[in-house]
Amino acid sequence: MVLVTGGTGLVGAHLLLHLIENGENVRAIYRSQNNIQKTKSVFELYKKADLFEKIEWLEADILDIPSLETAFTGIDYVYHCAALISFDPKDEEELRKTNIEGTANIVNFAIAREVKKFCFVSSIAALGDLAAHETHITEETDWNPEKPHSDYAISKYGSEMEVWRGHQEGLDVLIVNPGVILGPIPKNKDKQQGSAELYNKVANGLSFYTLGSTGFISIDDVVKTTYQLMKSNIKNERFTLIADNIVFRDILNTIAEALNVKKPHIHAKPFLMNLLWMADGIFSTLFFQKRSLTRATAKASYSKNLYSNEKIKTALGAVFQDVHQYIKDVSKL
Template identity: 45%
Template sequence: MVLVTGGTGLVGSHLLLKLTMNNTKVRALYRTEDKLTQVKKIFSYYTDDPASLFAKIDWVQADILDIPSLENAFESITYVYHCAAYISFNPSDFKKLERINREGTANIVNICIANGIKKLCHVSTIGTIGRTITDEHADEETEWTRQHANPYAITKHLAEMEVWRGAQENLEVVIVNPGVILGPGFWNSGSGSFFKTASKGYNYYPPGGSGFVTVNDVTNIMIALMNSDIYNERFILVAENLTYQQILKKIALSMDKKQPSTSLKFWQLNLGRFADRLRNLITGSPRTITKSTIYGLKNPTTFNNEKVKKALNMEFEDLDEQVKFSSKLFISEHS
């Protein structure tokens, strides 16, 4: 049986969809009942009978910080997909990020070792891939440092160290480092915010860019890696390196909205950072603009995806079709 942590998130829910469609026996962790509704919604995007697929999942209420609940969840498990993580770029959230991302991953690794799990797939981020100081693409071997890294990337790097520790104790592991994952349903976080922003028809766009990949590619690659003889390797999952203007234009065009044409200046971003900090102090709303955010916009990194393409003899799918599909769903849910 396969275990999926973080089964109620973007990657986890799409992974569960693929696994159940392949008739894989699967168990998934959830923390609260309301999160399960989101999974059913994701399933409904792709099938006329989401309930039957959802019913195939053995759902277990557990927390990756609660070892007794995890030990129960690992009964009869042979393979583990670790998708659970806490995402925040707010420096004041560092302790919570470290607990969930590093300590939670350490718990998963330890229980995998104790239970003789055959293979672990850990979902990380391109934030743990080193930055290049030239125009060449960063790859899996580019050296990473904490300097200018955001709190999320730092704690995901610490999580990767826990996974490599497991590899040293004879646990077979694969790590995937996806870029910005394009997919539907989670409109208030991650790539969902791009769809939300594009729908408003703003004239301005942030400078810089990132690597982008579809959620279908991410989940298909994870499954392919777990079914392969590959282990103790990490892989960048990026289909295209795009500027933020380019991705917002793609989404705006698919929504028939005004396309952004004016780049935000860095002085405007710095003013926005102070306003963002003030709003956070007054309302407790999440931070969206920090020093590390602005540094990343000033110094964007592009990524090399050749390693996974060669390892699996595959090509990434075109981003445009996912953009159109997700945009259509966004419009239907917000009209």
């Protein structure tokens, strides 16, 4: 049997659908009954609602060890997708506890129950920092602790260290590092994160764009490639999952075209982005609200990071969807 943590998130929900479509027996853990509806809505979006009933749901928390005792009964393979995603400095402690301590718990159970293979869904945020002579970030790029990293990036890097510790203790592992994951356009506008939040901002008339760049990939390619890796003989490796490196302005323009709304038209240069994140900090403090723009996200918006996907292409012969076409396709769902 396969265990999926984070089954109510973007990656976890799509992974559950992909696993069941491929005939796997699946158990997913959840913390709140209400969150299960998010996964059900994904199955309904793709007109696969009948497959949703094949998931064995179990209430558990990656920070609650007693609840994990039952979750790991009879488990052969684990996909660890559960994580807290936040770039708000106020969430530093929660990020480290959830992502690092939670991963350590899942790894420990996987070792104790002699799980056959363990896959951790990490992030390109946990990859290394370019040296002066390097042009693309790869799986071998060294992490430089002297350089600034977001609390989220540090928590994912720390999570990976727990996975490698599990490998040293005899666990066969895989780590995938997806870029910015683009999923379907959600119908529910509440508590959006990631690509859903991005779609919504553009739909609501986002005015600013930047000329920074990063790696993007569709959710379909993330789950398909992750599953292929788990079914292969490949183990104890990490893989960067991106379809392409794309300028933020170009992604925003594609989303605007797909949604038939006005494109962002004001170039937010680094100086302006730095002013905006400082103003956001003052506003959030005065009105006790969550940060919508932080120093880390502002810097990321104008940084021109290039990531290499050569390792996964060589290992599996992977061919990824064109991200711009994917956005156009999901706008019609």
